[in-house]
Amino acid sequence: MFPFRVINQPTTEQLLDMASVIEVVEQAYQIKSSQQATLFPLIFHEFAAGKADMDIKSGHLPRADIFGLKLVSWFGENEQKGLPQLIGTVMVLDSRTGVPLGLLSGEHITCMRTGAAGGIGAKYLARPEAENLLMIGTGHQAPFQIIATLMAMDNIKRVYISHPRSYEKAQKFAATIKDRLLTAFVAKYEGEDYERYARKCEVEFIAVESLEKTVGEADVIITATPSRTPLIQSEWVKPGTHITCIGADMAGKQEIDERLFAMGRVFVDDIGQAVSVGETEIPLKKGLISQADIVAEIGSVILGQAAGRRSAEEITIFDSTGIALQDLLTAHHILQKAQASGAGAVVDL
């Protein structure tokens, strides 16, 4: 029998802080792009077309001596049953012995690593002097994107908030987001760290009605919506803008005008996923770009093996689809913290 740690969602919330997750996800990207990890084939199954599905993403990270999987279920009708639509679990095993180490609730891990991805996209691809962040989407993921970008960047002064269909929702979000960021993310820190991150939240949060007008003022744009039609037209985007696309995670989803891909320098987290399920899928299918036009995986940029932004005029795009290594490494980080602090439930397996 082995001691096996089970970590539920409140404990993952307690143990994760965004600055650490940004570090962990940067590591995950580097490991991926230096071929120090193996991603196993994705398993996807639809229980009922458009209503319920599940996927299993798995892989091996020799550098962390772990392998494992993340299983995510999506059941669209769960809300009527008082259950979350998305339910995820991450299992981590020791790749030196095959011994299972733990099982973790995956929802908060996914939210945090997805937020971190947005922060990392801005950090490596936006102009460092970027002042205006435009957040499109006010759903569950939006606060994670905003805090990660504020933490990863040094000069953000304004965060424009846009909801694809409802200005009122954008206003409500803008009115409360600062408190939410301080409570959910910044309160985790103490001393100088707390001061620094609290200061980063001292920006204007402005709900916007017209995307057409605001896109032209944005230095960094993040899209995190379930859209299937472009929300941003290419002619609205000014030179020097960086765009991170978060929402597209399955075939058919699209958040930005596909012509932007022909105008900008395109970076992805994983080429295979980006071309099949990411924002990159549609411009590629329409023949606006070829796969060779993808400049690099973000990990190669972090490693210094590929050039990121080359000038203040370039438009850069980061297509973040989410890779299992982010989840596995974040889960491993939690397990290490839990082992040190005794958090979670340990059972004999």
Add this chain to the structure above:
Amino acid sequence: MFPFRVINQPTTEQLLDMASVIEVVEQAYQIKSSQQATLFPLIFHEFAAGKADMDIKSGHLPRADIFGLKLVSWFGENEQKGLPQLIGTVMVLDSRTGVPLGLLSGEHITCMRTGAAGGIGAKYLARPEAENLLMIGTGHQAPFQIIATLMAMDNIKRVYISHPRSYEKAQKFAATIKDRLLTAFVAKYEGEDYERYARKCEVEFIAVESLEKTVGEADVIITATPSRTPLIQSEWVKPGTHITCIGADMAGKQEIDERLFAMGRVFVDDIGQAVSVGETEIPLKKGLISQADIVAEIGSVILGQAAGRRSAEEITIFDSTGIALQDLLTAHHILQKAQASGAGAVVDL
């Protein structure tokens, strides 16, 4: 948060009895062959060639309202570390909501469902009047095969025990197996069931030195060895014999003369697995049979959709490779029993 049940190996041993597992595995075969289940693609990864690997088998069983996976690691050098070479876990989820139900230690589940497969092979394909069982292999799996066959058949009088290389090991096994069966399997039952199964163990257990001589006396032969060369030659096998091959679970493994496949009626648990990793692989590759010569999956025989044995003279072969549905349904059976009895550790996930 969800109540999530973690069940370790001693608890799986406590909750499973072979007669129930035979029923469960028969159900799994029927579900499989009536296309009432979906097996997802197998994931296999080798950490170090010939030294360490893992696989993930997963699938959906709508009839039981579950889906899930079994992850098995094999680390050949674990024994030196005081760890088991094979470590397995099974995770079960509710396929109506995606909610994770539990995680179970997989080793005993695998042993029991593999034993049950041998019993089912004999029950549906051997002559009912079969008296002599020949067990080739005295490893961990042998007792499971023997008890399942004794329970599934009504007229067994002798169990011949053969070790591929060591008569001494066969003798040791034969001397103790009856007590082991009574303690490990029969003691689970009470009253009439106990009497019935104890009576089934009142057979002769005879270690044999020469396979060549004994094969000709056997009515049922079960092979459960890690062999890569045939242990049984086709000319030794008498008409009417049933053979179940358990050992071949990866490409290159072989336990019986491939010519037997051309002489006998061949049944499998899963056609895809049998032709790629099962005992069927080699006769097929050598062109002795074609895939069309596989009569049926055993599930079709149980369902009455395919003829099993048609005469007392036929040689029948059951190539049992092990399918995820057996594990998932057995795990579900355990979870239901555990829920009723409060066994296992329940944690909030």
